[in-house]
Amino acid sequence: xxxVSQHNHHVILSEAASLELGCNYSYxxxxxxxxxxxxxxxxxxxxxxxxxxxPLVKGIKGFEAEFIKSKFSFxxxxxxxxxxxxxxxxCAVNARGSGNTGKLIFGQGTTLQVKP
Amino acid sequence: ETGVTQSPTHLIKTRGQQVTLRCSSQSGHxxxxxxxxxxxxGPQFIFxxxxxxxxxxxNFPPRFSGLQFPNYSxxxxxNALELDDSALYLCASSLEGTPVAIQYFGAGTRLSxx
Numbered sequence: 001x002x003x004v005s006q007h008n009h010h011v012i013l014s015e016a017a018s019l020e021l022g023c024n025y026s027y028x029x030x031x032x033x034x035x036x037x038x039x040x041x042x043x044x045x046x047x048x049x050x051x052x053x054x055p056l057v058k059g060i061k062g063f064e065a066e067f068i069k070s071k072f073s074f075x076x077x078x079x080x081x082x083x084x085x086x087x088x089x090x091c092a093v094n095a096r097g098s099g100n101t102g103k104l105i106f107g108q109g110t111t112l113q114v115k116p
Numbered sequence: 117e118t119g120v121t122q123s124p125t126h127l128i129k130t131r132g133q134q135v136t137l138r139c140s141s142q143s144g145h146x147x148x149x150x151x152x153x154x155x156x157x158g159p160q161f162i163f164x165x166x167x168x169x170x171x172x173x174x175n176f177p178p179r180f181s182g183l184q185f186p187n188y189s190x191x192x193x194x195n196a197l198e199l200d201d202s203a204l205y206l207c208a209s210s211l212e213g214t215p216v217a218i219q220y221f222g223a224g225t226r227l228s229x230x
Binding site (some may be wrong): 006090100107 | 120144147149151156157158159160170171174206208210212217218219220221222223224229
């Protein structure tokens with residue numbers, strides 16, 4: 001069965017610190033990869049996505065992620081976090097191929113708390 | 117704002133009751149997916165509707181059912197509610213049939229089962 005694992009459940013950083021959130025998935029075929037963010041009291045928003053091509057993708061608000069196929073990983077990074085980045089972050093995978101719908105499989109999320 | 121609206125925002129039911137949740141998809145989208153998000157967990161896929169037909173289902177029992185209407189809006193129905201059904205229910209709309217579809221989420225309906 002396909003699954004997504006996010007290694008860090010709760011991360012606390014000071015402003016200007018660098019961020020890296022880990023995400024690994026289990027699926028042997030071709031995948032689409034996503035990071036979503038949920039700010040307090042708001043809906044899930046797409047941060048960035050990878051479908052094909054350059055494995056280093058850039059998203060909104062200075063976030064980027066790198067797809068490493070050999071490691072089944074799609075880690076999220078930001079060089080310098082801000083207090084406004086406090087939120088919950090979800091990695092999600094969509095398995096491509098016949099018989100697969102557009103369903104997203106989510107990790108359990110990482111709560112990021114940025115201290116001013 | 118994603119243009120995906122869900123109603124109601126909050127709902128309290130008792131065990132054994134039935135509930136209907138509603139979702140209006142973003143303009144131009146033809147597909148609606150439903151997810152259940154328990155507290156402290158990531159969303160779990162319930163099912164997807166494409167052109168009014170169920171197009172994939174997650175590991176949820178038959179008492180979870182859905183509909184999609186010609187205008188692409190959708191309903192999620194849950195019968196015989198159980199305490200474990202208490203969760204945030206998310207609807208996401210997308211345009212399937214394109215090379216890659218991105219799902220846009222609504223704010224959710226928080227269901228409490230007492």
